[in-house]
Amino acid sequence: MTEDALVAQIRERLRGVDAARLSVGIGDDAAVWQPKANNRSVITTDAMVEGVHFRRDAMPPEAIGHRVLAANLSDIAAMGARPVLATIALGFPPETDTDWLLRCYDGVAALAARAHCTIAGGDLTRAPAILFSVTVIGEVRASNVTLRSGARPGDVVALTGPLGASRAGLLLALDRPDLAFDPAFAPLLAAYRTPEPRLREGRWLGASRHVHAMIDTSDGLSTDLGRLCAASGTGAEVDAIPVHAVARALAERTGDDPERWALDGGEDFELLAAIDRHAFGHLANRFHAHTGRTLLRVGRITGGAEVRFADGIAIAPSGWDHLR
Template sequence: MASTIGDLGEFGLIERVTARFPRTDDVILGPGDDAAVVRAPDRRVVASTDMLVEGRHFRRDWSTPRDIGHKAVAQNFADVAAMGARPTTLLIGLGVPADLAVDWADEFAAGVAAECATAGGTVVGGDTVRSDTVVVSVTALGDLGGRAEVRRDGARPGDVVAVAGRLGLSAAGLALLDRGLDAPEACLREHRRPRPPYAEGPRAALLGATAMLDVSDGLVQDLGHLCAASGVTIDLERAALVPPPELRAAAAALAGERSADATALMLAGGEDHALAATFPPGTELPDAWTRIGTVAPRSAEADAAAAPAVTVDGRPTDAAGWRHFG
């Protein structure tokens, strides 16, 4: 019996892994041919792609292969949901060392399958290659169901800003792992297996969301992208950013660290894959959405002074967010 992926071989690995993924109504032809064929009932397809690189986005001593499978799906299908679409299918490219245990691939695929079941999609193909480290590349597709896509450039002055999902827990979990701390477990779990509110993307579209995005690099930084696309500013309300008990506990455990303030973790932390959106004033928000601020016009004077696009209680914030090449 093969014990490593090198023993199993490329085609043996593909057959072993793809057997875990069910055929859904979105799939006409799944894995096994030169390309997959999927349905596009809306006649438009939402598409997004992302990568996870060992040592940069995950560490095998911090996360199980099942964790990594969950995370690979979550961060990609969250982008689909942020467009107001329903996640449908995934293509996964997997680069692995030849001496990696077959059990690792089995557990990774189990995590992918489990997160797909939560999000509502499935895997229809991909590629496998030999690599010195583990690299996961994912392309995600989604269906708009006849709705208009929710872009970043539709926010208007007077709109309310709201968020669905968790903020700060994943960043806290990363900081805890970096410090060698093993609690609070809720923060470690959110870092290893983020839980995007998939259903809230299409729901926000139906509610008339004017702009929306996935919070992957930090709330302030990502809302800054929305502001740039829409030509507006956003003022967040600190009183609305209420850290949950587990985030307060993490901040206490990290006391003395630069990012130890619970609210700062909510403002700057990423990888929770919450959804942030703007809605017309007067929109009755569902319980899953929390109002956290308002949209305002951006003046020429502000542009000339390079004023920040996102403020908190009317004042600039030093919440920096994640910098991939920083």
């Protein structure tokens, strides 16, 4: 197959996503987009590399496409924004089966359609390993932009869902074929392969003036809470680590510590927010009514610079770090 033929087939795969404001899409030297007035644009890039973020033997190609877009959409959600536009750079060894690559785009296309995100273009190149690099542009009302840096002492620290499921799913997919087909553990494989970006939740939280700061948990609570606190010039005290119940059940079977999965595992893509303590109870009720999900209380923001457990023990940022 030629490069142009592959692009044509990718374009075919991505057809059908609503694109009212895309004047020029795939096919020219660049895409042309009509932004909405009075909005802020939010831009994020995240790459995934074979052997680092996924293995071809551990998940179907549709899941690889899904999760690279999901990781990017999660960063858009963490800003309080909604995704509008994305580009995708693809690298692959020359012997790669093009049908396999196109199935990755089926995964991209399905999530993009659900998220109302138009794929406006991209790039392709041969490379020593498979690589997807996605850039997403989002939009948000200026007053709803929610940064990492707004947390204040006394704020409640809360999560949009429990953690540890993705790390547990990674263990199943790579190391425990004996347990991977147990239907009881299916939610863990799904959390690793096809994580759901918390887009509705992020927009809703970002629209509340009581939500002072937000970050997504891509690298683990220990690292991402540390980042939120560092950006805000605060510390935090953690008194409850919300661990995914099925991850806890798997950890009991394997002898692992599920709280470490939650603290350091990463790739759960739940949102972590600092919320005004006086508003938290009411806001959590409305959040549940609106999204069907529960805001889980993790702890509180403190005036110091340390992130600690309630008993005073420090929580070092020990999540995923590409330089470690």
